[in-house]
Amino acid sequence: MFKNKKFNYALFGNPVDHSKSPQIHNFFSKQTGLLHTYTSYNVLLSNFNFSLSDFFQKDGLGANITAPFKEEAFSLSHQLTERAKIAQSVNTLKKVNNECILGDNTDGIGLLSDLIxxxxxxKQYSILILGAGGAAKGVIFPLLSFGCSIFILNRTSLNAQKLVTQFNKYGKVNVFDPCLSSTKKFDLVINATSKNIEKKEDFFPLSCISSHTCFYDMNYQFDNTPFINWCIKKGYKSVSNGIGMLVFQASHSFFLWHNQFPETDYIINLLNKNY
Ligand SMILES: NC(=O)c1ccc[n+]([C@@H]2O[C@H](COP(=O)([O-])OP(=O)(O)OC[C@H]3O[C@@H](n4cnc5c(N)ncnc54)[C@H](OP(=O)(O)O)[C@@H]3O)[C@@H](O)[C@H]2O)c1
Incomplete structure (x- = not known):
């Protein structure tokens, strides 16, 4: 299925058509002189295990994994980094010693790098995370380790509660109940939902926002996301989309594969201008 190529890296997901990862990794490759191929594979939901094994049995050396396969990649990894073990989700794989597959999760460190x-x-910031899916799961541990406290607000509160149970041994993480915490203020609001939240003010109260609250949308698209547009309309000044997170998570994958960090500012600015 996969052509034999040296230094072969890839992205697996469904869908992957609009992914910017090939462009980012090709840029990193040129910039560092570490030449590799990076191909996107849109795999059927039932075919992930087979496709991945085939890739690594041939000349595949490393892969990025995107939705909906991050949890399956976690289960298929032979070894795990500490942060992947804690997140129970894997977005980066590396073949080590020519036989074993190491799983890592660079989403959290990618987000943290961009927030910095x-x-x-x-440190000590109080963060509201909207959403409790795979992306939220990948970023909670690095944010707690940085010294922040986290509140999670999700459409399905049981899913938020599951994340609290998974992560509360690592720091202060709670489900946010707007009815019970009307005086709570957040320093940072992170949108980690996958679809536009209708009626945002019903979802989370404006009383939890102060004049210095920052807003980060993990999503990105060719123009402003609905969440960013809502922030701009409300007059909030410190607002960002998730392009930087995407580039930084890729740079940490690149580091795992090649032991070298690429430069990130240029490609973040380029993608933000030309998306
Ligand atoms: N910038 C980056 O590098 C980066 C990295 C990872 C992910 N992302 C983005 O982050 C987003 C989330 O990804 P994911 O993997 O966490 O997806 P996911 O596992 O499918 O989780 C989706 C989350 O969104 C919530 N949700 C879905 N539709 C909603 C709606 N209409 N109103 C309110 N909440 C809604 C879900 O709530 P329920 O639990 O109630 O279903 C769930 O919490 C995606 O758009 C992805 O592209 C970006």
Missing amino acids: RLNFIK
């Missing part, structure tokens, strides 16, 4: 770049985060 933007000056959107400080």
Whole structure:
């Protein structure tokens, strides 16, 4: 199925058609002189295990994994980094010693790196995460380790509660109940939902936002996301989409594969201008 190529890296997901990862990794490859091929594979839901094994049995050296396969990639990894073990989700794989597959999760460190770049985060910050899916799961541990406290608000509160149970041994993480916490203020609001939240003010109260609250949307698209548009309309000043997170998670994958960090600012600016 996969052509024999040296230094073969890939992205697996469904869908992957609009992914910017090939462009980012090709840019990193040129910039560092570490030449590799990076191909996207849109795999059927039932075919992930087979496709991945086939890739690594041939010349595949490393892969990025996107939705909906991050949990399956976690189960298929032979070894795990500490952060992947804690997140129970894997977005980066690396073949080690020519036989074993190491699973890592670079989403959380990718988000944290971008929040630091933007000056959107400080130790002790109180963060509201909207959503409790795979993306939220990947970022909670790094944010807690940085010294922040986290509240999770999700459409299905049981899913938020599951994340609290998974992560509360690592720091302060709670389900946010707007009815019970009307005086609570957040320093940072992160949108980790996959679809537009209708009627945002019914979802989370404006009383939890202060003049210095920052807003980060993990989503990105060719123009402003609905969440970003809503923030702009409300007059909030510190607002960002998720392009930086995407580039930084890729840079940490690149580091795992090649032991070298690529430069990130240029490609973040380029993607933000030309998306
Ligand atoms: N920038 C990056 O590098 C990066 C990295 C990872 C992910 N992402 C983005 O982050 C987003 C979330 O990804 P994911 O993997 O976590 O997806 P996911 O596992 O499918 O989770 C989706 C989350 O969104 C919530 N949701 C869906 N539709 C909603 C609606 N209409 N109103 C309110 N909540 C809604 C779901 O709530 P329920 O639990 O109630 O279903 C769930 O919490 C995706 O758009 C993805 O592209 C970006």
